[in-house]
Amino acid sequence: MSYQTLLDAVIKGDIKTAKEETLKAVDASQNAQDILDQGLIEAMNVVGDNFSKGAIFVPQMLRSAKTMQECVEVLKPHFQENAMTTKGNIVLGTVKGDLHDIGKNLVGMMLEGAGFNIIDLGVDVAPEVFVDKIKEANADVLGMSALLSTTMPSMSLTIKALADLGLRDTVKVIIGGAPVTRKYAEDIGADSYASDAGAAVHETKKLLNIT
């Protein structure tokens, strides 16, 4: 079955049509995982590329992401025993002392659109809170954000806390935010750095060897 109409609807951010098309595919006995992978995530790949190229604006990208989320809600009951497979679990948050979250939210939406499961801890997240959640969720990736150069050191403290508990090798760490640089990421022993939300998706896929 072709998902072209569904793809077009997600790319356009046409929530109503996208949900109808998702239901149609379910009624036609399509596999829910296929609808997710070949319809919704495929559409978001196109959206992500368009955004990276500068062909569309942030609100258009987010509308597509919202469309996808609503379609996933439609799909959820049709997965057998919660068997929905995602590309990985990502724990995300703005570091301790920092209350800014627009950039972090943007990264979360983009990663979710790319097929990852996002566990967003919000803002002002202490190292031990990150660590606990990484253990609990068996996270593949930790994403940390900071807007202020004064709160950046908390990223390093979190990485240290992971190392102290012997967890450093179980999770990939990626950082970002206005004052963060690739050099800083290297200095504190993060695995990667992303300069914007589009780059965050690209770098995360690279870290997990997802093509």
Place this chain on the structure above:
Amino acid sequence: MKPGPIPTFQPRLKVLNRRQALAIHTAALEILEKIGIKMEHAESLDMLAGAGGKVFDKDWIRLPDYLAEEALRSAPRQIALYDQLGNKTMPLVDENPFYGTGSDTTFTLDLETGERRRCILADTGNFAKLVDGLENISFAMSMGNPEDVSKVDYIYVYAFAEMVKNTNKPIVFIADRGEDIAKIYEIACMVAGGEDQLRQKPFLLNYSEAISPLRFPAHVMDRLIFCARKGIPICLPSGSNAGGGAPVTLAGAMAMGIAENLAGLIVHQLAAKGAPFLFGPNVSALDMKSAVVSYGCPEWSLTQAALADMRDEIYGLPIWSFAGASDSKVVDAQAGAEAMFSIITAMLSRCNLIHDNGYIEYGSTSSLEMVTIANELVAMARFFTHGIPVNETTLALDALERIKNAGPQSFFLMDDHTFENFEQALFLPKLLDRSRYDAWEAEGSKDLYTRSNEEAKRILSEHQVTPKDDGVLKEIADLLKGL
């Protein structure tokens, strides 16, 4: 009766009519009364509740109209900032515009190599010294978050001390919480010669930020109340940027930013009636591709011009604003174009305290060259804003008659009227180049970036900052050692 002199019209920009101004103000009051704010500071929440606010959902509170109206009545109409030598150099009132630098950039352009690198404490000193030597830049801010301070918890104390050492102009400073602002206040008292002297002639103003939408963190309110009680002037803009912290439409972003400012003002006036408060939110635009808050956009210039109109129509309080900044990564044509756009419109709309001059890269990078260029652009804007004086001397019919009568060998350039008036009559650029091609080429074919780099270097090597008393410097050094 002999007619008096012809008054000079000084060009003035208006962007709102009275109905627009009132509608935005009414919307701001409605936000406070119906939607409310999230006040995470227990003492402030108690004060607001005691004054008539209605608490809901733990730390949310709705504020009746009259609280804002009362706060607007008790806040002073003028904030006079003094330099560190005790001269009143910045009367923030009515139509007086003053330009200065910004704070907290992560990077700076290295003056020697041109490289973009992390800021260090010496950069903050250099920016302050440059400000001290530039005639049209009236106040200093740190321009950087230095990475080489020994205790990052006290980064703003080090930055403040560094500024005090390198300029005598007024300082707009940042602090993090109650603890470090108290240290900064101690240093300020050392410079002024005591608490009373500082209160009489404040040379500093605190810049603090609430968080849009509608959120007032505890450590921010600690600073606000500290400043109110000590009589330190303060402003409390939030990041009500269109499409980011606030609605994407400018009227809605302004209404929300003003509501946040009014909420801050209410707490401020409840803490200390009559304490000085500089009004105004930062309403820029979030770029819809990069999601950066733009510093070169026309939106911010438009919203602060609108705020100046609202000051005149409603608030009467001096306002906080920005100019002379850019989103460009280098000091190039984009940087010049964006800087001039905000500098001239800020002056034409009579903004009062105008910061961020010298920012590039949407405020992530500072540039000594850019500050030097802004100094010249402010001079240009000031010339334009002075208008055209019309009187017997400037109409110059005498000069014309002299030239006509003197015959074909005579010309205006050699006439006494030109000699006597040209310095006031014309704008005489220093940094902007008007030399003839061959002369420009002979001088090394330098562009504005190169010339401003050389000028910044010259000022830093030649300008003498009137030194502080040795005893004061020792007191400051001891305080820093004790952190």
